[in-house]
Structure formats: C-alpha cells, structure tokens
Amino acid sequence: MLNLTDEQLLAQALSGDEEAFTVLYRRRQGAIFRFALHMSGSSQVAEEVTQDVFVFLLQRGRDFDPNRGALGAYLFGVARNYVRRALERSYSEALLNSPADEEEESLVTEDDPADTIAQRQTSTALWKAVLSLPEHYREAVVLCDLQELSYAAAAEALGCAIGTIRSRLHRAHDMLGKKLKHSAAAPGHVSRVTARFAS
Amino acid sequence: MTCREFKHAAASLSLWELVRSDNQPMFDHAVECAGCAVWLDERQMLAAGMQALRAHTAGRQASPHVEQALLRRFRQQTFEAGKPVAKHRSAPIAFRLSRFFEVGAYAAAAAAIVVGLFVGVRLLERHSATGAAQSQPVPAATEPVQQVQTAVSASRQEGDARPEVSVKREAAVHSVSRNVRNGYSSAATPTADDPDYVALMFCDPLICSSDAQVVRMELPVAGGSDRDAQTQVADVVVGDDGLVRAMRIVN
Numbered sequence: 001m002l003n004l005t006d007e008q009l010l011a012q013a014l015s016g017d018e019e020a021f022t023v024l025y026r027r028r029q030g031a032i033f034r035f036a037l038h039m040s041g042s043s044q045v046a047e048e049v050t051q052d053v054f055v056f057l058l059q060r061g062r063d064f065d066p067n068r069g070a071l072g073a074y075l076f077g078v079a080r081n082y083v084r085r086a087l088e089r090s091y092s093e094a095l096l097n098s099p100a101d102e103e104e105e106s107l108v109t110e111d112d113p114a115d116t117i118a119q120r121q122t123s124t125a126l127w128k129a130v131l132s133l134p135e136h137y138r139e140a141v142v143l144c145d146l147q148e149l150s151y152a153a154a155a156e157a158l159g160c161a162i163g164t165i166r167s168r169l170h171r172a173h174d175m176l177g178k179k180l181k182h183s184a185a186a187p188g189h190v191s192r193v194t195a196r197f198a199s
Numbered sequence: 200m201t202c203r204e205f206k207h208a209a210a211s212l213s214l215w216e217l218v219r220s221d222n223q224p225m226f227d228h229a230v231e232c233a234g235c236a237v238w239l240d241e242r243q244m245l246a247a248g249m250q251a252l253r254a255h256t257a258g259r260q261a262s263p264h265v266e267q268a269l270l271r272r273f274r275q276q277t278f279e280a281g282k283p284v285a286k287h288r289s290a291p292i293a294f295r296l297s298r299f300f301e302v303g304a305y306a307a308a309a310a311a312i313v314v315g316l317f318v319g320v321r322l323l324e325r326h327s328a329t330g331a332a333q334s335q336p337v338p339a340a341t342e343p344v345q346q347v348q349t350a351v352s353a354s355r356q357e358g359d360a361r362p363e364v365s366v367k368r369e370a371a372v373h374s375v376s377r378n379v380r381n382g383y384s385s386a387a388t389p390t391a392d393d394p395d396y397v398a399l400m401f402c403d404p405l406i407c408s409s410d411a412q413v414v415r416m417e418l419p420v421a422g423g424s425d426r427d428a429q430t431q432v433a434d435v436v437v438g439d440d441g442l443v444r445a446m447r448i449v450n
Contacts, residue, residue, distance in 0.1 A: 021270075029266070173245060
C-alpha cells in the first residue's frame with residue numbers, strides 16, 4: 001500500500017478502501033497543514049483547513065484529473081481556497097491575536113541550544129514578514145521557499161503561469177528584505193523569545 | 200559580467216538554487232560590485248531565514264483528532280453511498296431559476312416587438328395624414344399675397360404722404376413666428392394660436408433666430424376706385440429682412 005502512488009491511493013479510497021485513504025492522508029496531511037500554518041499563522045486554522053481539504057477530497061475526489069497535474073498540487077490548490085475562506089472569516093480576529101505571536105511559542109523547544117536564539121528570532125521576524133505580505137506573494141513564498149515546490153508545481157497549484165510565480169517571488173523577496181531590514185533597525189525590537197531566554 | 204547580467208542570472212534561480220549555486224562568474228561579479236554584493240547578501244540571509252523557519256515548523260502536523268474525524272466521515276460516506284463518492288446535484292436551484300428567467304426573457308422580447316410595431320404603425324399613420332394635409336392647395340393664400348405685396352410696395356413708394364394707411368406695430372408674437380417658420384405647411388395646418396394666418400408663397404421661411412413682427416395694416420383692396428372706402432385691416436408678419444411672410448385678414 002505504501003508503494004502506491006497518490007493517484008492509485010485516491011482511486012482505492014474512493015472505492016471505499018479505508019486503509020488507502022489513511023495512507024494518503026498521512027502522506028499528504030503534513031504538507032497541507034504546514035502550508036495552511038505558514039499562510040495563516042494559526043495552527044487552529046491549519047487544522048481546520050487540513051480537515052476541510054480531505055473532506056473535499058472524499059466528496060469531490062472523482063473530479064480530480066491526473067492528466068492535468070499531480071494530486072499534491074491539486075491538494076495545495078484546494079487548501080489555498082480554504083485558507084482564503086478561513087482568513088476572510090476570521091481576518092479581524094487573526095489580526096488582533098497576531099498569529100505569529102501565537103505560534104512564536106511553538107518555535108521554542110526545551111532542547112534548543114542557547115546559540116540558536118538568534119536563529120529563532122530571525123525565524124519569528126521572517127514569519128511575521130511573510131504573514132504581512134499580500135496574499136498572492138505569500139502563496140508563492142510559502143509554496144516555493146517553505147514547501148520547496150518547483151516553480152512548475154507551484155504554478156499548477158496556484159493556477160497561473162511559471163513566469164508569474166517567478167515574478168511574484170522576485171517581488172516578494174524584495175519586500176521581505178525591506179521588511180526584515182526595517183524590523184532589525186527598529187530601536188525597541190526585542191523578541192519575546194529573546195526576552196524569555198535573557199530572563 | 201555586468202550588473203544586468205548578474206540580476207538576470209540571479210532572477211532565473213530560486214532562493215535555494217541561488218544559495219547553492221556554483222555560478223562562479225556571478226560570484227566574481229558580486230566581489231567587484233558593491234551593490235550586487237549587498238543584494239546577494241540579502242538573498243542569502245533570506246534563504247538562511249527561510250531554512251530556519253522551515254526547520255522549526257518541519258515537524259508540525261495536524262493533530263490525531265483530525266485523522267479520527269476524517270475516518271469517521273469516511274465510514275459514514277462509504278456507508279451512505281456504497282457507490283461513487285462524488286455527488287453532483289442533478290439540477291441546482293440557480294439552473295432551474297435560469298430556465299424560468301429564460302422563458303420570461305423571450306416573453307419580454309416578444310412584447311417589446313409587438314409594442315414597437317404598434318407604435319411604428321401609429322407613427323406612420325400620423326405621418327401620412329400630415330403629408331396629405333400639406334399637399335392640399337391653399338387657394339385663399341394666393342389672392343391676399345398679391346394684395347399685400349401690392350399694398351406694401353405702394354406704401355413704400357408713397358411713404359408718409361399717405362395718412363390713411365395707419366401702421367400699428369405690435370410686440371412680436373412668438374407663437375405666430377414659430378408657426379410661420381415652415382412657410383406653406385404652417386398655413387395649411389393652422390393652429391389654435393393663429394388659425395387665420397396665411398403664409399405667403401415663394402418667400403423664404405422664417406428661421407429660428409430671426410425676429411418676426413406682426414404689423415397691423417389697413418390695406419387697399421385691389422381694383423377698387425375709391426381707396427378710402429375699400430380698405431381692409433390685416434395683421435402682417437414681417438421678417439427681419441422687411442419682407443412679408445404671412446398675413447391675416449382681421450375683418
């Protein structure tokens with residue numbers, strides 16, 4: 001079962017094979033969850049989106065056409081739509097709760113050595129910068145830079161041309177560079193993580 | 200390598216490819232050019248940050264509750280269906296509504312055509328009736344025209360030496376001038392404002408911008424021997440060029 005491709009697993013799952021569905025879910029849920037997490041900054045939204053994506057796959061999985069692209073890209077495309085809906089629904093709440101702050105705690109683990117404080121600080125600042133990007137730039141950054149999808153796969157997931165992905169990434173990297181410079185230059189910029197470790 | 204070539208080469212690479220790239224000419228250029236070196240540094244820092252963020256979130260995944268909920272859903276789904284999972288509604292409500300509105304649109308178009316035809320026929324009838332009225336001869340106009348022209352020319356020749364011809368100027372009557380503008384047609388279709396005015400033949404019609412004046416005159420009747428005894432009062436419409444355009448016999 002583990003050797004089967006995504007498409008074969010989907011076909012078996014849609015014919016009622018629970019094990020095939022479980023294998024497919026376990027193979028793909030991590031990437032979908034992380035995509036939603038990086039896009040929204042909230043693990044709650046990410047879980048909700050992951051569940052919605054696989055429910056959608058159960059209900060409309062027969063609409064998937066393997067000739068038009070890989071199942072992975074298809075799932076990212078579905079997840080993107082659910083993330084959008086979730087963000088529209090809870091946009092104001094998400095802004096008020098500052099999702100990156102909420103998830104910042106999760107970046108700290110007990111076994112982290114002290115010399116990675118700066119690295120975590122950079123990660124937090126970068127995540128906040130990514131979350132502040134306009135949505136179509138954020139999608140490109142999350143898919144290509146954080147999920148390490150190829151340009152072609154990202155273009156398939158987002159339903160646009162490869163050149164569009166390339167230009168969005170180029171622009172997004174410029175914006176991220178400026179945001180990081182700005183946040184680093186801010187006089188009172190002390191990360192909560194840094195403050196915690198300093199105390 | 201120029202800065203432009205450097206940017207072009209760098210733009211074709213992803214962030215990871217840029218960091219791992221062994222494009223020596225590109226790095227050589229960065230050593231020589233301070234601006235491109237800063238740009239490359241920024242990209243490398245960004246790549247390092249991305250790598251760190253990715254490493255920190257690499258282990259994150261959905262909780263087991265999600266899997267359990269999905270499996271419950273899966274069992275319900277297969278139990279309920281026992282057939283292809285994807286269900287398509289046969290005819291969504293929007294589609295059924297669109298059929299209803301389609302019929303309505305056809306009915307509205309047909310009604311519009313019928314109304315258009317009716318209005319067109321009525322307009323044609325009115326137009327033909329007006330044309331027939333215009334084409335009728337104006338026998339009463341011919342004689343007074345000659346009389347007025349004769350009288351006006353006579354009064355011009357005699358000047359003020361003829362006290363019996365009293366000329367009384369009245370204020371311009373716009374309704375008259377408006378109706379006289381079209382020459383013969385206005386005479387043929389007298390209105391309630393000036394039922395007795397007769398447009399003179401072979402004269403220019405009054406134009407919108409021209410001023411017309413109505414002049415009350417005592418006109419000698421042509422052919423009479425005793426002028427004082429045979430005069431007739433008439434209202435004469437005089438254009439701004441001094442020519443008479445229409446007239447009305449008062450008594």
